[in-house]
Amino acid sequence: xKNFDTVSLSFCGGSHDxxxxxxxxxxxxxxxxxxxxxxxxxARKRILxxxxxxxxxxxxxxxxxxxxxxxxxxAPPTVYRxxxxxxxxxxxxxxxxxxxxxxxxxxxxxxxxxxLICNNCGCAAEVHDETIDQAxxxxxxxxxxxxxxxxxxxxGICPDxxxxx
Amino acid sequence: xKNFDTVSLSFCGGSHDxxxxxxxxxxxxxxxxxxxxxxxxxARKRILxxxxxxxxxxxxxxxxxxxxxxxxxxAPPTVYRxxxxxxxxxxxxxxxxxxxxxxxxxxxxxxxxxxLICNNCGCAAEVHDETIDQAxxxxxxxxxxxxxxxxxxxxGICPDxxxxx
DNA sequence: ATACTCTTGTTATGTTATAACATTTACATC
DNA sequence: GATGTAAATGTTATAACATAACAAGAGTAT
Numbered sequence: 001x002k003n004f005d006t007v008s009l010s011f012c013g014g015s016h017d018x019x020x021x022x023x024x025x026x027x028x029x030x031x032x033x034x035x036x037x038x039x040x041x042x043a044r045k046r047i048l049x050x051x052x053x054x055x056x057x058x059x060x061x062x063x064x065x066x067x068x069x070x071x072x073x074x075a076p077p078t079v080y081r082x083x084x085x086x087x088x089x090x091x092x093x094x095x096x097x098x099x100x101x102x103x104x105x106x107x108x109x110x111x112x113x114x115x116l117i118c119n120n121c122g123c124a125a126e127v128h129d130e131t132i133d134q135a136x137x138x139x140x141x142x143x144x145x146x147x148x149x150x151x152x153x154x155x156g157i158c159p160d161x162x163x164x165x
Numbered sequence: 166x167k168n169f170d171t172v173s174l175s176f177c178g179g180s181h182d183x184x185x186x187x188x189x190x191x192x193x194x195x196x197x198x199x200x201x202x203x204x205x206x207x208a209r210k211r212i213l214x215x216x217x218x219x220x221x222x223x224x225x226x227x228x229x230x231x232x233x234x235x236x237x238x239x240a241p242p243t244v245y246r247x248x249x250x251x252x253x254x255x256x257x258x259x260x261x262x263x264x265x266x267x268x269x270x271x272x273x274x275x276x277x278x279x280x281l282i283c284n285n286c287g288c289a290a291e292v293h294d295e296t297i298d299q300a301x302x303x304x305x306x307x308x309x310x311x312x313x314x315x316x317x318x319x320x321g322i323c324p325d326x327x328x329x330x
Numbered sequence: 331a332t333a334c335t336c337t338t339g340t341t342a343t344g345t346t347a348t349a350a351c352a353t354t355t356a357c358a359t360c
Numbered sequence: 361g362a363t364g365t366a367a368a369t370g371t372t373a374t375a376a377c378a379t380a381a382c383a384a385g386a387g388t389a390t
Contacts, residue, residue, distance in 0.1 A: 075341080114304065139279065139296075153261070153316040155316075156312040157310070158309075224346080241346085242349090
């Protein structure tokens with residue numbers, strides 16, 4: 001499996017260059033959409049940027065209000081359509097336990113991720129683990145269940161909030 | 166770890182005696198509440214029954230409308246308060262990916278369950294697996310994350326829907 | 331230019347959940 | 361059995377999240 005350890009840097013306190021982080025994600029998104037012959041329109045791109053604005057999951061209505069501020073009155077379907085598109089393309093993830101959305105750092109990889117979500121600062125980190133994947137598949141298979149998608153969200157305290165500076 | 170294999174019987178097609186299933190759950194709930202000195206009031210008990218009415222997760226407003234039918238006008242907070250109480254006591258689980266609630270068959274045990282939810286019939290089965298638990302804990306711990314709660318929901322096709330009679 | 335499909339705009343509404351405050355109930359104590 | 365107190369419930373309103381349905385515009389292939 002690929003090494004996604006850099007993702008652990010995305011806990012809130014990690015003082016990474018987030019502007020660069022977003023730029024990379026947008027570039028990847030453009031290439032990915034081009035390769036799939038789907039259109040990353042201005043609206044979709046802007047909404048992807050807004051979702052990426054932090055490593056905190058953002059609600060659809062947060063996106064909506066930012067969008068309304070900068071582009072005048074915007075209605076919910078505009079946002080939800082873009083979010084649906086981005087979800088379909090694997091460019092963002094939905095965090096079910098928060099009704100919120102977060103950028104995906106490796107949209108071309110498999111999408112059975114694990115989210116570590118801090119109950120203190122609200123940041124979310126996506127990680128992947130072959131052992132977990134395998135254990136879940138084995139269990140399901142033993143019970144005769146055929147998995148299609150999955151949601152794995154762990155709430156707790158992130159390293160930065162455990163050891164504040 | 167305890168053997169929860171009987172839970173796999175709760176896929177929709179399993180023609181178990183559901184009346185008995187509910188009765189057992191209610192009895193367990195009463196004993197548990199008594200032992201904890203918390204009150205399983207009529208409203209809470211009735212709402213627990215309504216959640217247990219099937220192995221399909223039920224929405225808060227489903228419960229609300231049934232309750233309104235049998236007891237006259239009922240407002241959302243009545244239902245949500247009872248659901249919150251039942252969640253706190255571990256008597257039900259919330260399925261995040263469905264915004265719905267389902268009875269817990271073993272409220273005294275640990276609550277890091279895995280839900281197998283059928284995309285075809287909508288039934289949900291709760292299972293437990295030590296290997297999965299351990300793999301998740303290990304991963305989190307390696308990243309310095311301290312877990313508090315977790316959500317693990319696998320959507321797919323249940324055995325009964327794969328092999329219809 | 332035409333036809334076609336995809337995308338976006340717009341209005342309205344559906345669904346899920348909570349805030350805030352009034353009232354009632356359970357029950358321990360006097 | 362009256363009284364104080366905490367827990368539970370009733371009530372009204374509204375917040376937060378999401379989609380249906382249909383009209384209009386933009387992109388593209390022929």
